[in-house]
Amino acid sequence: MPDYQLKIRRFDPEAGEPAYWADFSAELPPERSVLDAILQVKDREDASIGIRCSCRAAICGSCGVRINGRSALACNTRIGDAAERGRDGVITIEPMGNMPVLKDLITDMEAVHWKKVRRVVPWLLPAEDPPEGQEYIVPAEAMLDVTQSMACIHCGVCVSACLSLEVDPDFIGPAALAKAYRFVGDPRDGEQEARLKDLAEDPHGIYDCTHCFACIEVCPKDVAPMNQIMRLRRRATNDFAIKDSNNGYGHEKAFLNIIERWGTLHEAQLLPRSFGDGSLVKGQLRPSGARQLTESLPTIVSGLASGKVSPRKALIHPKLPDQKQVRRIVEEIESKDERLELNLYIVGEMAGEDEQPAMAEGGQES
Amino acid sequence: MRLAYWPGCVSRGFTPELHGSVEKVAPLLDLELVELDRANCCGAGVIAEHNQELVDTLNARTFAMAQKVEGAAGMMNICSTCQGAQSECQERLDASGAYRAEVNEHLEPEGLSYRQGGGWWNKNFLWILVEEIGLDTLRERVQRPLEGLRIAPFYGCYIVRPSKRLGFAEHPERDNYLGMVIEALGAEEVEYAGARKCCGFPVITMNRTTSLRQAGRHLADAIDAGADCLVTPCPLCHLNLDLQQPAATKFVERDLGIPVLHLPQMVGLALGVPPKELGMGKHVVSTKDVQRKVAALAAA
Numbered sequence: 001m002p003d004y005q006l007k008i009r010r011f012d013p014e015a016g017e018p019a020y021w022a023d024f025s026a027e028l029p030p031e032r033s034v035l036d037a038i039l040q041v042k043d044r045e046d047a048s049i050g051i052r053c054s055c056r057a058a059i060c061g062s063c064g065v066r067i068n069g070r071s072a073l074a075c076n077t078r079i080g081d082a083a084e085r086g087r088d089g090v091i092t093i094e095p096m097g098n099m100p101v102l103k104d105l106i107t108d109m110e111a112v113h114w115k116k117v118r119r120v121v122p123w124l125l126p127a128e129d130p131p132e133g134q135e136y137i138v139p140a141e142a143m144l145d146v147t148q149s150m151a152c153i154h155c156g157v158c159v160s161a162c163l164s165l166e167v168d169p170d171f172i173g174p175a176a177l178a179k180a181y182r183f184v185g186d187p188r189d190g191e192q193e194a195r196l197k198d199l200a201e202d203p204h205g206i207y208d209c210t211h212c213f214a215c216i217e218v219c220p221k222d223v224a225p226m227n228q229i230m231r232l233r234r235r236a237t238n239d240f241a242i243k244d245s246n247n248g249y250g251h252e253k254a255f256l257n258i259i260e261r262w263g264t265l266h267e268a269q270l271l272p273r274s275f276g277d278g279s280l281v282k283g284q285l286r287p288s289g290a291r292q293l294t295e296s297l298p299t300i301v302s303g304l305a306s307g308k309v310s311p312r313k314a315l316i317h318p319k320l321p322d323q324k325q326v327r328r329i330v331e332e333i334e335s336k337d338e339r340l341e342l343n344l345y346i347v348g349e350m351a352g353e354d355e356q357p358a359m360a361e362g363g364q365e366s
Numbered sequence: 367m368r369l370a371y372w373p374g375c376v377s378r379g380f381t382p383e384l385h386g387s388v389e390k391v392a393p394l395l396d397l398e399l400v401e402l403d404r405a406n407c408c409g410a411g412v413i414a415e416h417n418q419e420l421v422d423t424l425n426a427r428t429f430a431m432a433q434k435v436e437g438a439a440g441m442m443n444i445c446s447t448c449q450g451a452q453s454e455c456q457e458r459l460d461a462s463g464a465y466r467a468e469v470n471e472h473l474e475p476e477g478l479s480y481r482q483g484g485g486w487w488n489k490n491f492l493w494i495l496v497e498e499i500g501l502d503t504l505r506e507r508v509q510r511p512l513e514g515l516r517i518a519p520f521y522g523c524y525i526v527r528p529s530k531r532l533g534f535a536e537h538p539e540r541d542n543y544l545g546m547v548i549e550a551l552g553a554e555e556v557e558y559a560g561a562r563k564c565c566g567f568p569v570i571t572m573n574r575t576t577s578l579r580q581a582g583r584h585l586a587d588a589i590d591a592g593a594d595c596l597v598t599p600c601p602l603c604h605l606n607l608d609l610q611q612p613a614a615t616k617f618v619e620r621d622l623g624i625p626v627l628h629l630p631q632m633v634g635l636a637l638g639v640p641p642k643e644l645g646m647g648k649h650v651v652s653t654k655d656v657q658r659k660v661a662a663l664a665a666a
Contacts (some may be wrong), residue, residue, distance in 0.1 A: 090531045163564040167579035207572040210580065211411050212564035213450075213527035233595050238416065246572045256414040263406045265375035274571040295574070307648045308380050308609065326406050331426070332472055333420045340419040342458045342465045357526055
């Protein structure tokens with residue numbers, strides 16, 4: 001049976017000593033889990049190692065750690081695979097990132113994760129009372145869109161991996177925002193617009209996600225939190241036209257307007273248009289737009305000085321030869337009553353030739 | 367090898383040195399590039415956020431144009447963000463025939479149609495270097511081994527995540543390719559925390575603090591690890607790491623000042639292309655120290 005080398009990050013808050021690495025070895029078949037290895041080490045070598053765990057089957061979401069730097073559930077990671085990814089075969093195991101450590105591999109989920117989840121009001125705020133003597137009833141299809149966000153087991157692995165949280169601890173974060181979509185997407189909820197306005201206006205809300213895919217990569221349940229954040233943005237801008245002070249609405253509109261007009265990105269106009277809800281004039285005239293443009297001035301100047309940007313290029317952008325085709329496509333799709341979305345989580349990866357795309361996500365208004 | 371070539375928007379916009387250096391390097395690697403000059407923006411994640419059917423249709427249009435290029439082995443892009451945004455659309459288009467038919471209807475007036483299968487691919491220049499050209503061939507073509515140069519790789523999120531969508535099952539080393547290319551060119555790969563993290567560019571207009579803290583932190587980590595420069599296959603990362611570098615210093619409260627090369631510039635230096643032809647002067651953070659080191663190598 002293979003012998004695996006483990007390097008476990010240890011920390012005892014009562015010892016008054018800094019965290020340190022400790023070496024252990026575990027003997028078990030490669031298909032067993034990293035959690036099995038940790039538990040074997042606890043059993044045979046050092047019972048004082050702190051790890052939170054329960055189900056051992058990726059259901060309870062307790063054993064989130066970082067294995068070779070990658071956030072994951074220890075029970076859901078094969079020890080053989082971990083050894084292959086580890087430097088010289090040594091598997092490093094650390095507590096999750098972006099949250100305080102209580103002891104060894106146990107992090108304080110309350111201080112970060114649960115606090116953020118509560119921030120998004122994670123319960124239904126119904127539009128009206130349920131029918132007399134009944135529960136709220138919605139057609140099953142209407143709930144399909146939120147099933148992905150409902151699959152979350154609150155393990156915190158995405159919070160640990162989040163690259164925005166790494167630089168902005170106030171970011172609401174992937175898990176809580178995915179939970180927010182669970183209610184924004186629920187047809188029974190009566191506060192969808194208020195929820196979206198709140199999350200769009202918060203400087204640490206939906207527009208603080210840098211689109212890095214780290215949460216999608218590590219989620220053990222395929223919740224794809226970043227995709228849920230993009231759905232929140234889509235609902236906020238398209239369905240409710242929420243013009244937020246973070247330029248989220250402006251950036252999306254500016255980008256789309258530019259592609260509709262030129263076909264490729266006219267970078268010089270993206271910035272001023274983003275600061276003006278998509279409008280070039282508004283972006284330069286309104287005080288917040290002018291202030292933000294002034295902030296960007298040194299960057300613009302160094303761009304010009306380096307020869308990256310010429311005044312001519314900044315002013316004139318060529319249209320694509322067949323720009324009218326791009327414009328036609330944009331108009332055709334934007335004028336549809338409903339947005340068409342193929343969610344592979346719902347229809348499956350190999351949907352097959354006859355699979356109908358799911359018409360999800362409510363309406364399309366502009 | 368003949369390839370349909372999608373240069374992207376930024377390589378012809380704010381990073382003209384990227385498009386220019388690809389044109390210099392391609393013939394030296396026997397790449398015949400047929401530029402898709404009628405193709406549109408990939409959406410860079412923003413149109414995907416706005417409307418999925420729209421972004422899928424716009425990229426299906428590009429794929430359909432690429433598939434019409436006679437004798438092309440596939441399509442090449444030179445931007446991590448184009449790679450990721452287009453792979454996302456291709457994944458959906460390939461998954462469902464009914465969906466593909468809906469999308470193709472919008473392309474019909476132009477006489478275009480995206481066909482699934484047949485082994486057709488869309489690969490970033492980085493993937494082409496390792497998987498199509500091969501590191502052995504690359505080594506053979508090196509005129510000026512970049513010995514002594516310490517280079518920190520910076521991949522860009524879109525080309526490494528999500529690994530499932532980006533073909534890592536078939537090519538598990540795709541998140542190590544930059545290091546492999548750096549070493550094949552004779553330079554030394556610098557290991558540091560930021561290589562596969564986010565440059566912050568997508569939120570530069572929405573949260574400048576988050577954006578430039580990210581850029582600044584990775585640059586600082588690379589400097590502390592002893593790098594002479596960074597190299598990236600993504601022009602959007604380049605914008606935040608190079609163009610915005612002076613601004614980023616304020617957000618990390620320390621001096622920075624490390625040049626950031628585009629991948630084809632680094633390859634071009636090793637293949638003996640003069641730095642000027644690679645647009646090495648068109649950087650905000652001066653590349654002179656790197657050029658000086660390379661010049662000393664050539665003299666040796």
